[in-house]
Amino acid sequence: MTDLSRPVARPARASDQVRVAYTRPNTFEIDLKAIGDRAREIRAAIGPSVKFFATLKADAYGFGLLPVAKTVLAAGADAISLVNLADAVILREAGIECPILVYAGSALDRHTVEAHERFRLMPTLYNEESLHAFVRYSKGPLDCAVKVDIGQARLGIPAEAAGEFIVRVAKSGKLRIAVVNAHPYVSSGRNASEALRWQFSRFEKACADAKIRGVTIPIRVLASSKVLRLTSKMNLEGIDPGQGLFASAQTRSPFHALRSELIQVKALKRDAHPDETPFPVHDGMRIGIVPIGYSDGLNRLNAGIALVRGQRVPILAQPSLEYTRLDLTGVPNACVGDEVIFIGKQAGEEISAAEVMAVREITRLPDLALEVKATMRRAYLPDA
């Protein structure tokens, strides 16, 4: 157990076990091999000398931090970057030994500085306060990154001041410059490439300013997913794609399936108040109840239909908090315990992730995974 000097909220042990044993039958199935294939594709494209930081923010964009971290490292990533310091500590406690760059998710103070030192994490310096915290509390020297705001109005030291700032960080005695990075804004507009080149030249100039003042920068990183899609000319000494680890034209979707099962099947009969039903009820109608609802994220994770016994059946009304109703009139032998698929394949039928994304107007696959709430069990197909 790690001795953390500040109390950390952790779920109680017993309740963890209860959750695993008795949780509802709702599963998000993830294809790690698809993620590994994508990481290998990126590794092959950048060549062996460019450092590959796999950015695993937001619980690896919803796919699960630790399994995804192990997969991308085995597939050729050199390092991991993320925002939440707690996630970085969790990776270390799980035995992940690679460099971990923390993009700054908490203000730096004595506790967070100590955590970076104790767990050998690379902090991000981005303003006077962050540097001051290290000067004051660090035993040093620790490898660090400096994040530059190159005009995209994001976290970072403004490009004009960056050269001088990098020098002060390097001379603080508490920190060694390992990385200088920036995260450009790339729109989908007509002038996106031009605006990217402008940001890139500001980044190069900030790094050159530091070099003129005698500081060498081992790894400059600017190319995140959208940059890599546009050009390989900005790879520099390192890249840090995030959402692009989960989708490409060549590799399969890692969003393998979203499944549950029927817990009740019954015929509906309605004699009074026919207008007061959540959906139109007709003679001979049979419905099924599935124990999954909008508290699990299902309202954004369905295409209005589900698969039962290999048939497409309509979802009736909207999912409620923990239940969803299906129209099973067309599947007379459906019964309690039958598998229900909202995304994925069943008996030759399929509802693809792309079909759900089109209905829900979600453009990026990781944004679909981010809709899956923590109430759902994650299950991983073997990375074989």
Ligand SMILES: *Cc1c(COP(=O)(O)O)cnc(C)c1O
């Ligand atoms: C999120 C993030 C990335 C990765 O961005 P994608 O667009 O998901 O590839 C890279 N660098 C920084 C600093 C980030 O915060």
